[in-house]
Structures are given as structure tokens and as C-alpha cells.
Amino acid sequence: MPDVQRPTVRDLLDLHRDRDPLVLAVIELGPHAIATSTLDDWESVATVVRTGDRYPAAIAWRAGYTLYHLGHTERAEHFFENADRDELDDAERAQFCAAWASSAWGSGDAERSEALGLEAFEAAERCGDDSALTWAWESRAMLASIHGEPRENLHAHQRALDHALAARDDLMESRIRNNLGSVLFDQARYAESLEQFEHALRLANGVGHLSSIALIRHNVADxxxxxxRIDEALVEVEAARAIWAGLESPMVGAAWQLLADIQRARGNAAQAAMAYREAVTVAEESDDTQTLVPALTGSALIQVATDPAGAEQTARRLLSLPSAVGLLPGNLTVGWVVLAAGDAEAAAAYAKEALAEASQRHARAWLAEALELSALSTSDNREAQLREAATIWSEIGNPIRLQVNRIVQAHLFGSPFTEQLARSGLRSLGVQEDAYGIAGPLHAISPRTGDHPVHVHVLGTFVLSLHGRPVTSSEWPSRKARDILKVLAGRGSRGIRREALADLLWPDDADPGSKLSVALSQLRRVLDPDKAYGTEHFVHTDRVSVRLDMANVSVDVADFVVAAQESLSAARTGDADAIGMLEAAAAMHTGEFLEEDLAEDWPAEMRDEVETLGNEVIRVLAFALQDGPEPERAVPWLARLLTYDPFDESIYAALMRVLSTAGRHGEARRHHHAYVLRMREIGVPSMSWEDMAA
Incomplete structure (x- = not known):
């Protein structure tokens, strides 16, 4: 725990109202000044120490680095740019320049970052101070990252760590270990990166640096x-988001971005799209390119199903933005998007660029994805490239991408039976059916048409598919025609009375009968553009009611309700196939009923019914696995329950017991810490670690 006896910058403001004593007191506070201060604290300090529009450099770099770490990039740059640097000795100069280099890099100014990094290193070498050399070597590691030099990057981090240990600077050691973890993560050395992150988290907890704690937990989620481990990732990123939100930090945009990535991996397209929008908004407001690049990447991949032209426009924007991994995100994203649009030749060109850069950077996960894009863009060497990608996914331990690769290989080279087995394996990992509608390897293989030419998707984003092809928004002649289909999809075979449907759509119109007839005709034209079927084939109407013909139209919510009820019945009777049935039902629950219409009243009853059923499926599955021969299989499902209700004490207890029994004590401790924070939010006393793990 942090040392509560040490003063904070806010305490120093109460003690020192004159410039020079306050500056000296902040310097003497050391790393604690950065760890415990907020934007308001530094703005208050600024009013005391400012001379005209200039600040003492010793205050400016500490304020600037704190605010950079909190995501207040513009205010950080203000402090750096208005500092009196002439008064600095070499040790302080090195730290000033290195801190500013970090802020410049975060805002995408690589040229300034490099110049400052070099100045920091020269000053640190002149003075030989361990703290200065810590900052300088860490700045050199950043420069190596900018230039795509992974070996030099790792070497510089290690030298920085040596000096941080010599200086006994826990805050910088935490930062370096977090950065080392990120380097190992980029090399797909996930187990090693997790060790560094957990060590960094212990140090950050010790000094009480909340923004570091949030950043590290964000990285653990990645x-x-x-x-x-999708659901565990959701728990970690939600914890990070809660901390940043409490600090009023723009870094909350990074949490939104990763939350969206996790939802995209799970196949929750609607929730992912919403989170990406939040991330892009925050990143653009705070000039945070590190968040903006992956947020735009995910947005483009999600957009493919409903707005192909918009997806390509978003993807091409990436090619003009700076990134820690160069043009890799842009080339891969544009490649998948143009492949979804049918331009395999262009996709192959982008794949070639991505392969070259991923190889240069030793970025194995990016390399595997580039191999898959190349294989699906051209028939040359396709099988060998997919197998090489599968080997990489297997070696780095990414089971979701490995299972996706198996589905693609089974589809292209195997039998329908092996493909179905591979799809079942993906469902067991918690990936839902919407994943097939997101640009990438699954989207690139032939669409699955099923037994019905018309499929209506209402769990999450509303999508109508005809023979496996999503109908874009421009193909709808009116919004009312779309709304009719949404209402009918929720009603299933029951249908709805014509008067009730008209009142829903035109509540202020005294006689909407003719408008309803026009909208129904428009809907029929969308469902059967070639007029291959009779008028009543998809939509049945009479003088009293309107309904979908469920023999000719498939609706995801209807399929989910049947699957959930059957799997829960199997669990109650002890059926040997119950676990598999519950996993399949869980994969079909791809989001809330009509998430884009949350402001409307009419879907509320159906939405509540579906959410209750979905939650029950997950809970029954989680506890069935916990009580079975492999209790660790319950961990992701217990974690998913926490994403539904982060204040459920019984779920925390169950999760911690399973993890402790499996020897995963660090993870169990992390969940206990999250539990304590959540209970504190609602003013409820928390149980001790010993009681919870018992």
C-alpha cells in the first residue's frame, strides 16, 4: 500500500505559499510528486511558481510528465514549452528532456521526440546520475521503437531498469517493467509480458500511482x-476504465478502444462499434494518436457489414497517421476491407507490404495476420501460408486466432464436418456468431447461407442478410420499412395486430392505414428484390395482423431463445451434452435486443426477457464447469458474469477460489483488489483475501 504518511503536492501547497520554498519542496518529494498529483494540483502549483508566462523547469517537467501520463497532452505540452530550462543542472535537464520526449511521442511528434531524447542522453551521460540515466535510457528505448529496432529497444529498457534499481525509484521501475511487458507483448511473448506487468502492478500499487495502475491493468487485459481469455480481459479493462474515469483522464479513451477490441474478438459487433465511437471521440479531443489508430482500425473492420464505402474511407485514413508499429495497422486494415469489397488484387498488395514490415519488426502476431490476408487474397501458396500462420498462433498461445485459422483451413481444404467441429471449438472459447460479419479471415470465406435466404439479426446491431449478404442502409427505401421488420422479428410467429403496428410507427397519425400498406410493400421489395417468391412468402398479412413466415425467415433472437431453453432443460436433467449445448447457446447471445434502439420503449420487454435468459445460460454454464472435472474452464464464464454485474460478491468469491485452487494466485489477488475497489464504490464493507479465498 502507498505510504499515507508522506505529504502530497496538495499538502505542500498548504505549507508553502512562496515560489522558491514550494519548488524545493516539490523536488524533495521525488517520484511521489508525480505519483499522487492531479491536473488540479499542478494548476494550483502553477499559480504560485509562475513568473509571467514561464515556469521553473523543475516544476514544468514533473507537471508535464504527470499530465502526459494522465492523457492531458495539451496541458502537458504547455508546461514543457513554457519552462525556464537555463536553470537546470544536467541531472534535471536529462529528466526534463526525457519526460518531454515521451509527451511529444504520445502526441505523434516523432521528430521532436527524437531530438529531445538525444539531448536527454547527452545530459545524463555528463552527470552520471542514476535517476537521470534511468530516464535517458528509457527515452532511448522509445527512439528504438520509433525506428523499428526491437533489439536496441529491449537493450535500452534493460539499461534503464538497472539504473532505476540503483536509484531505488519504484515509480520508474514500474514504468520500465510495464514498457518491457509491452515490448514482449509486441513480440507475442505473452507469458513473459504478463510477468512484467504483474511485477509493475505491485510496484505501482506500492507507490499509489493510480494512472500507472490503470495503464498496467489495461495492458494485462490486452x-x-x-x-x-476474453472475459477476464473484459474485467481488467473495465477496472482500468473505472480508474481513468475517476481521475477524469482522457486515457479513458484507451480503455474504450481496448474494450471495443475485446467485444470485436467476441463477435459483439454492436457493443464494439459503440465503444470504438467513444474511443475515437476521446482520442481526437485529446490528440491521442496511440489510441486513435487502433480505434479507427477496429471501426473500419466493423463497418464493413453495413457501410463498405465508409469502412474503406476510415481504413485509408490510417495510412496517414503515425503509429508505434508503422503502417502495419493501416496496411492490414485496408487489406481486409478491400478484400471484403471484392478487390483481391489490392488486398494482396497490402498484404505484401504488411508482411515485409512485420518481418522487419519481428512482430509475430502481425506477421501471422499478414500471412492470412495474403493467403485469402491470392491462390498462390495459400495452404502453406495458412499453415505458417497457424504455427505462429499456436506458438504464441492465441487460441482464438488459431481456431479461426482452423475454420478457414477446414473451409478451404477440409470437409463440412471438420469445419463444423472447428466452428464449435470457436464457440467454446466464447466467440459469438457476429464474428463472421466483421472484416477479417472469417468474413473472407464464403458466407454461410443456412436453410433460409433471409436472415434477420436483432441481437446487437440490426442487420438483414439476403443469401448471406448484408443489406446496406442505402438499399432501404424508407426507415419505416426497416422498423416494421424489427418489430416483426421481435414478435416471431405471434405477429402483431395491424392497428398496434401502425400506432407504434405513426403514433400521432389518426389514420395511418395507407402509410402502413406502403411501408409493407417496400419491405417486401427489400426481402425479395428479384420477385422470386409470392407476396406472402416472407411477410404474411391479413385484415387483422402482420407476421413473418418463420418457415422462410430465420431470426437470431428466436433461434437463441429455443437454444437457451433447450440447453437449460438439458442442464437440469443432467444431460451429458449439456455443457456443449450451453456453450452453443451462449455464443448465439451476441448482444442486447436491438441495441441501437435503446431509447425506444417497445423493445424493452423483449430485451429484458432475452437478457435474463442469456444471463441464466452463462451462470448455469459457469457453475456446471466449476463443479466438473476441469474447474478452470469456469474462469472465463465467471469473468463474463462480472461484466454483467461488477458488484456480485458471490461471483468474485467463486472466481478467486477457482484461481487459487489452480495455483493462479497472482490473478486471484488481482480480482480481490478489483472486488475491494468495487465494494468501496457502493459503500459496502469488503471481505478479506483470506475469507474470500477460503
Missing amino acids: VMLNLG
């Missing part, structure tokens, strides 16, 4: 995602 590791969990790449290890296929």
Missing part, C-alpha cells in the same frame, strides 16, 4: 485478449 494480454488476456491475445491469450483467448
Whole structure:
């Protein structure tokens, strides 16, 4: 726990109202000044120490680095740019320049970052101070990352760590270990990166640096995602988001971005799209390119199903933005998007560029994805490239991407039976059916038409598919025609009375009968553009009611309700196939009923019914696995329950017991810490670690 006896910057403001004593007191506070201060604290300090529009450099770099770490990039740059640097000795100069280099890099100014990094290193070498050399070597590691030099990057981090240990600077050691973890993560060395992150988290907890704690937990979530532990990743990123939100930090945009990535991996397209929008908004407001690049990447991949032209426009924007991994995100994203649009030749060209850069950077996960894009863009060497990608996914331990690769290989080279087995394996990892509608390897293989030419998707984003092809928004002649289909999809075979349907759509119109007839005709034209079927084939109407013909139209919510009820019945009777049935039903629950219409009243009853049923499926599955021969299989499902209700004490207790029994004590401790924070939010006393793990 942090040392509560040490003063904070806010305490120093109460003690020192004059410039020079306050500056000296902040310097003497050391790393604690950065760890415990907020934007308001530094703005208050600024009013005391400012001379005209200039600040003492010793205050400016500490304020600037704190605010950079909190995501307040513009205010950070203000402090750096208005600092009196002439008064600095070499040790302080090195730290000033290195801190500013970090802020410049975060805002995408690589040229300034490089110049400052070099100045920091020269000053640190002149003075030989361990703290200065810590900052300088860490700045050199950043420069190596900018230039795509992974070996030099790792070497510089290690030298920085040596000096941080010599200086006994826990805050910088935490930062370096977090950065080392990120380097190992980029090399797909996930187990090693997780060790560094957990060490960094212990140090950050010790000094009480909340923004570091949030950042590290965010990075842990990224590791969990790449290890296929989707629901555990959601718990970690939600914890990070809660901390950043409490600090009023723009870094909350990074949490939104990773939350969206996790939802995209799970196949929750609607929730992913919403989170990406939040991330892009925050990143653009705070000039945060590190968040903006992956947020735009995910947005483009999600957009493919409903707005192909918009998806390509978003993807091409990536090619003009700076990124820690160069043009890799842009080339791969544009490649998948143009492949979805049918331009395999262009996709192959982008794949070639991505392969070259991924190889240069030793970025194995990016390399595997580039191999898959190349294989699906051209028939040349296709099988060998997919197998090489599968080997990489297997070696780095990413089970979701490995299973996706198996589905693609089974589809292209295997039998329908092996493909079905592979699809079942993906469902067992918690990936839902919407994943097939997102640009990428699954989207690139032939669409699955099923038994019906018309499929209506209402769990999450509303999508109508005809013979496996999503109908774009421009193909709808009116919004009312779309709304009729949404209402009918929710009603299933029951249908709805004509008067009730008209009142829903035109509540202020005294006689909407003719408008309803026009909208129904428009809907029929969308469902059967070639007029291959009779008028009543998809939509049945009479003088009293309107309904879909469920023999000719498939609706995801209807399929889910049947699957959930049958799987829960199997669980109650002890059926040997119950676990598999519950996993399949869980995969079909791809989001809330009509998530884009949350402001409307009419879907509320159906939405509540579906959410209750979905939650019950997950809970029964989680506890069935916990009581079975492999209790660790319950972990992701217990974690998913926490994403539904982060204040459920019984779920925390069950999760911690399973993890402790499996020897995963660090993870169990992390969940206990999250539990304590959640209970504190609602003013409820928390149980001790010993009681919870018992």
C-alpha cells in the first residue's frame, strides 16, 4: 500500500505559499510528486511558481510528465514549452528532456521526440546520475521503437531498469517493467509480458500511482485478449476504465478502444462499434494518436457489414497517421476491407507490404495476420501460408486466432464436418456468431447461407442478410420499412395486430392505414428484390395482423431463445451434452435486443426477457464447469458474469477460489483488489483475501 504518511503536492501547497520554498519542496518529494498529483494540483502549483508566462523547469517537467501520463497532452505540452530550462543542472535537464520526449511521442511528434531524447542522453551521460540515466535510457528505448529496432529497444529498457534499481525509484521501475511487458507483448511473448506487468502492478500499487495502475491493468487485459481469455480481459479493462474515469483522464479513451477490441474478438459487433465511437471521440479531443489508430482500425473492420464505402474511407485514413508499429495497422486494415469489397488484387498488395514490415519488426502476431490476408487474397501458396500462420498462433498461445485459422483451413481444404467441429471449438472459447460479419479471415470465406435466404439479426446491431449478404442502409427505401421488420422479428410467429403496428410507427397519425400498406410493400421489395417468391412468402398479412413466415425467415433472437431453453432443460436433467449445448447457446447471445434502439420503449420487454435468459445460460454454464472435472474452464464464464454485474460478491468469491485452487494466485489477488475497489464504490464493507479465498 502507498505510504499515507508522506505529504502530497496538495499538502505542500498548504505549507508553502512562496515560489522558491514550494519548488524545493516539490523536488524533495521525488517520484511521489508525480505519483499522487492531479491536473488540479499542478494548476494550483502553477499559480504560485509562475513568473509571467514561464515556469521553473523543475516544476514544468514533473507537471508535464504527470499530465502526459494522465492523457492531458495539451496541458502537458504547455508546461514543457513554457519552462525556464537555463536553470537546470544536467541531472534535471536529462529528466526534463526525457519526460518531454515521451509527451511529444504520445502526441505523434516523432521528430521532436527524437531530438529531445538525444539531448536527454547527452545530459545524463555528463552527470552520471542514476535517476537521470534511468530516464535517458528509457527515452532511448522509445527512439528504438520509433525506428523499428526491437533489439536496441529491449537493450535500452534493460539499461534503464538497472539504473532505476540503483536509484531505488519504484515509480520508474514500474514504468520500465510495464514498457518491457509491452515490448514482449509486441513480440507475442505473452507469458513473459504478463510477468512484467504483474511485477509493475505491485510496484505501482506500492507507490499509489493510480494512472500507472490503470495503464498496467489495461495492458494485462490486452494480454488476456491475445491469450483467448476474453472475459477476464473484459474485467481488467473495465477496472482500468473505472480508474481513468475517476481521475477524469482522457486515457479513458484507451480503455474504450481496448474494450471495443475485446467485444470485436467476441463477435459483439454492436457493443464494439459503440465503444470504438467513444474511443475515437476521446482520442481526437485529446490528440491521442496511440489510441486513435487502433480505434479507427477496429471501426473500419466493423463497418464493413453495413457501410463498405465508409469502412474503406476510415481504413485509408490510417495510412496517414503515425503509429508505434508503422503502417502495419493501416496496411492490414485496408487489406481486409478491400478484400471484403471484392478487390483481391489490392488486398494482396497490402498484404505484401504488411508482411515485409512485420518481418522487419519481428512482430509475430502481425506477421501471422499478414500471412492470412495474403493467403485469402491470392491462390498462390495459400495452404502453406495458412499453415505458417497457424504455427505462429499456436506458438504464441492465441487460441482464438488459431481456431479461426482452423475454420478457414477446414473451409478451404477440409470437409463440412471438420469445419463444423472447428466452428464449435470457436464457440467454446466464447466467440459469438457476429464474428463472421466483421472484416477479417472469417468474413473472407464464403458466407454461410443456412436453410433460409433471409436472415434477420436483432441481437446487437440490426442487420438483414439476403443469401448471406448484408443489406446496406442505402438499399432501404424508407426507415419505416426497416422498423416494421424489427418489430416483426421481435414478435416471431405471434405477429402483431395491424392497428398496434401502425400506432407504434405513426403514433400521432389518426389514420395511418395507407402509410402502413406502403411501408409493407417496400419491405417486401427489400426481402425479395428479384420477385422470386409470392407476396406472402416472407411477410404474411391479413385484415387483422402482420407476421413473418418463420418457415422462410430465420431470426437470431428466436433461434437463441429455443437454444437457451433447450440447453437449460438439458442442464437440469443432467444431460451429458449439456455443457456443449450451453456453450452453443451462449455464443448465439451476441448482444442486447436491438441495441441501437435503446431509447425506444417497445423493445424493452423483449430485451429484458432475452437478457435474463442469456444471463441464466452463462451462470448455469459457469457453475456446471466449476463443479466438473476441469474447474478452470469456469474462469472465463465467471469473468463474463462480472461484466454483467461488477458488484456480485458471490461471483468474485467463486472466481478467486477457482484461481487459487489452480495455483493462479497472482490473478486471484488481482480480482480481490478489483472486488475491494468495487465494494468501496457502493459503500459496502469488503471481505478479506483470506475469507474470500477460503
